[in-house]
Amino acid sequence: MIKTEPAIKARDLAASYGGHAVWRHADFSIEPGSFTAILGPNGGGKSTLIRMILGLLPPSHGQLQVLGERPHRGNPLIGYIPQRSTFDPELSIRGRDFVNLGVDGHRWGVRLPGRAAAGAAAASIRSVGAESYADRPIGRLSGGEQQRLLLAQALVGNPQLLLMDEPLSQLDVRNQSVIVQLIGDLKRARELTVLLIAHDVNPLLPHIDHVVYVAHGNLAMGTPEEIITSESLSRIYSTPVEVLKDSRGRVFVVGLEEEVSHPHG
Amino acid sequence: MGEIFATITNTSPQLSWNVFEDIAALFHYEFMVHAFEAGTTVAVAAGAIGYFVVLRSSSFAAHALSHIGFAGATGAVVLGLNPIFGLLAFTLGSGIAIGGLGNRLRGRDVTIGIVLAWTLGLGVLFISLYTGYATEAYALLFGEILGISSADVVVTIVAGVVTVVALLAIYRPLLFASVDEDLAAAKGVPVTPLSIAFMAILAVAVTEAVQVVGVLLIFALIVTPAAIAVRFTSRPSIAILTGIVLALLFTWLGLAIAYYSPHPVSFFITSLAFFTYVGVRISEPLRSRVGRRFAIAQAAG
Numbered sequence: 225m226i227k228t229e230p231a232i233k234a235r236d237l238a239a240s241y242g243g244h245a246v247w248r249h250a251d252f253s254i255e256p257g258s259f260t261a262i263l264g265p266n267g268g269g270k271s272t273l274i275r276m277i278l279g280l281l282p283p284s285h286g287q288l289q290v291l292g293e294r295p296h297r298g299n300p301l302i303g304y305i306p307q308r309s310t311f312d313p314e315l316s317i318r319g320r321d322f323v324n325l326g327v328d329g330h331r332w333g334v335r336l337p338g339r340a341a342a343g344a345a346a347a348s349i350r351s352v353g354a355e356s357y358a359d360r361p362i363g364r365l366s367g368g369e370q371q372r373l374l375l376a377q378a379l380v381g382n383p384q385l386l387l388m389d390e391p392l393s394q395l396d397v398r399n400q401s402v403i404v405q406l407i408g409d410l411k412r413a414r415e416l417t418v419l420l421i422a423h424d425v426n427p428l429l430p431h432i433d434h435v436v437y438v439a440h441g442n443l444a445m446g447t448p449e450e451i452i453t454s455e456s457l458s459r460i461y462s463t464p465v466e467v468l469k470d471s472r473g474r475v476f477v478v479g480l481e482e483e484v485s486h487p488h489g
Numbered sequence: 490m491g492e493i494f495a496t497i498t499n500t501s502p503q504l505s506w507n508v509f510e511d512i513a514a515l516f517h518y519e520f521m522v523h524a525f526e527a528g529t530t531v532a533v534a535a536g537a538i539g540y541f542v543v544l545r546s547s548s549f550a551a552h553a554l555s556h557i558g559f560a561g562a563t564g565a566v567v568l569g570l571n572p573i574f575g576l577l578a579f580t581l582g583s584g585i586a587i588g589g590l591g592n593r594l595r596g597r598d599v600t601i602g603i604v605l606a607w608t609l610g611l612g613v614l615f616i617s618l619y620t621g622y623a624t625e626a627y628a629l630l631f632g633e634i635l636g637i638s639s640a641d642v643v644v645t646i647v648a649g650v651v652t653v654v655a656l657l658a659i660y661r662p663l664l665f666a667s668v669d670e671d672l673a674a675a676k677g678v679p680v681t682p683l684s685i686a687f688m689a690i691l692a693v694a695v696t697e698a699v700q701v702v703g704v705l706l707i708f709a710l711i712v713t714p715a716a717i718a719v720r721f722t723s724r725p726s727i728a729i730l731t732g733i734v735l736a737l738l739f740t741w742l743g744l745a746i747a748y749y750s751p752h753p754v755s756f757f758i759t760s761l762a763f764f765t766y767v768g769v770r771i772s773e774p775l776r777s778r779v780g781r782r783f784a785i786a787q788a789a790g
Contacts, residue, residue: 280674297674297677298675298677298678304672304675306671306672306675308669308671315544316719316720316723316728317544317668317723317725318723321723321724321725322669325664325665325669325673329664329665329673330661330665330673330677332659332661332662333658333661334657334660334661335661360723362723
C-alpha cells in the first residue's frame with residue numbers, strides 16, 4: 225500500500241528564504257526505492273529542498289508529502305548527512321560515539337549502560353565497513369572514512385529515506401566512486417529511497433534513476449537522459465548550454481562556468 | 490576572617506617530615522575547610538562544563554561572561570548586596586543573550602571584546618564608588634578562596650549541584666548539537682533553546698569559579714583541564730571525568746601549596762594548570778612516535 229505511494233510528492237511547491245523566492249512551481253514525485261541526484265548551480269536552492277523535506281523550512285506555497293506525511297523535524301524514517309567540509313581535526317570524539325548520537329542523541333539525560341544503542345551503532349558501522357577505524361577520533365580520519373561514518377550514523381535507525389547534502393564534495397575521484405557504489409549497494413539491500421546533492425553527475429550516472437535540476441528559480445525532474453541534454457539545460461538556465469559526451473559516456477556541461485562562479489540566490 | 494588570613498600569610502606554617510600531619514594541618518583552620526569545600530565543588534562543576542566549552546569552541550564566551558559578571562559583582566557591592574548575586578545576575582543575563590544569538594555571534598570576537606572591555610570599565614567605576622574598594626576588587630579579579638564565608642560555601646555547593654544536574658539532564662542532545670548542529674536540528678533537537686540553556690549553566694559555573702580563581706583567571710579551571718583531557722581521550726564521558734579529576738588536582742594541590750607558602754592560591758592553581766598543559770603538549774610528539782613504533786613493530790611481527 226505504502227509502496228505504491230510516492231516517497232516524496234510535491235505539488236506547486238515554492239521555497240523562499242528571508243522573503244526572497246528561491247524556486248517555485250515545483251511539481252514532482254519520487255518513487256520509493258529510487259536513487260535521485262539533485263543538481264544545479266551553487267545558491268540555486270538544492271539544500272533548501274533537502275531542508276524542506278526534513279521539516280526544517282516550511283514551504284512558502286504548495287504542498288509537500290514525505291513518506292505519506294507532512295514534513296516534520298526528527299522523523300525517524302529519514303536518515304540525513306548534512307553539508308559540511310570535513311570534521312575539525314581537533315574534534316576529539318570517536319566515530320563510534322558520533323554514530324551513537326544518531327541512535328539516541330535526541331533523547332534527554334545520559335545513556336544508561338547496557339542499552340541496545342551500542343549494538344545498533346555497531347551493526348550500522350559494520351554495514352558500511354568502518355569497524356577498523358570507528359574507535360579513532362573522527363577528526364583525524366580521511367574524507368572517505370568520515371563519509372562512511374556519516375553514512376553509518378544516517379542509517380542507524382533503519383530509515384526509509386536517505387538525504388545527503390554533497391557527500392562527495394570532499395572526496396577524490398576514486399573515493400567518490402567507492403562511496404557511490406556503497407550507497408547504491410545499501411540502497412538495494414535496505415530498499416532505501418535516496419536523494420543526493422552533487423556537483424558532478426558523472427560518478428552517479430551508473431546508479432541514479434532520476435535527476436532533479438534546481439536552477440534559476442525552477443525545479444525540473446526527469447531521467448538523466450531527459451534532463452542532461454543541451455536543449456533541456458539551455459531551457460532551465462535560459463542561456464545556451466552544451467552537453468558533451470566522451471567515449472566512456474561521461475557528460476560535460478559547457479558554458480556554465482559563469483553560472484557556477486556567480487551563484488544565484 | 491581577613492585578619493586571620495593576614496596573620497597566616499605573614500608567617501606561613503612550616504612543613505614537617507610527617508606527611509599525614511602536614512595534610513591534617515591543612516584542615517586545622519575553618520577557613521581552609523571552607524576553601525576545600527568550595528574549591529572541590531567548583532572544580533567538579535568547572536571540569537564538567539569545561540568539556541563542552543572546549544567542544545563548542547566557546548572559551549572566549551566563557552571569558553566574556555566572567556568579565557561582564559565583574560560589573561554585576563561590583564555593582565552589587567555598591568548597592569550593599571552580596572557580590573555573588575550581582576555576578577550571577579550579569580553572567581546569566583549575558584549568557585542567555587549570547588546563547589540566543591548563537592550562530593549569529595560566530596566570528597564576532599571583536600563585538601564581544603568591545604562589550605567586555607566596557608563592562609570591565611563599568612566595574613572599575615562601581616568599585617571606585619565603594620569605599621574600601623581595593624580588597625574587594627582584588628578578590629573579584631584574582632579570587633579570594635581563603636576568605637570565603639560559610640554562607641558563600643552553601644551558595645557555591647547549591648550552584649555546583651545545579652550545574653552538574655542540569656548538565657546531566659541535557660547531556661546527550663547537548664553533545665549532539667555540539668558535534669553537528671545541523672544534524673541535531675534535523676533529528677529534532679531544539680538547538681537554540683539548548684544553546685541558551687548551555688550558556689545559562691556556564692554562567693552559573695563561571696560565577697562559582699570566580700570565587701576561587703577570580704574573573705581574570707577563569708580559564709585555568711574551566712578551559713585548561715578539559716583542553717588537557719581531550720588530548721588524552723576521544724570518549725566524551727571519559728574526557729569529562731578526566732577534566733573533573735584534573736580540576737580537582739589543580740585546586741587541591743594549589744590550596745595545599747599555598748597554605749605552606751606566602752604566595753596566593755590563584756597563582757598555584759593557574760601554574761599547575763599551565764605547566765600540566767605545556768607538559769602534555771610537549772610530550773605529545775614523543776608519545777605518538779612511541780605509538781607509531783609500536784604499531785610498526787606489531788605489523789612487522
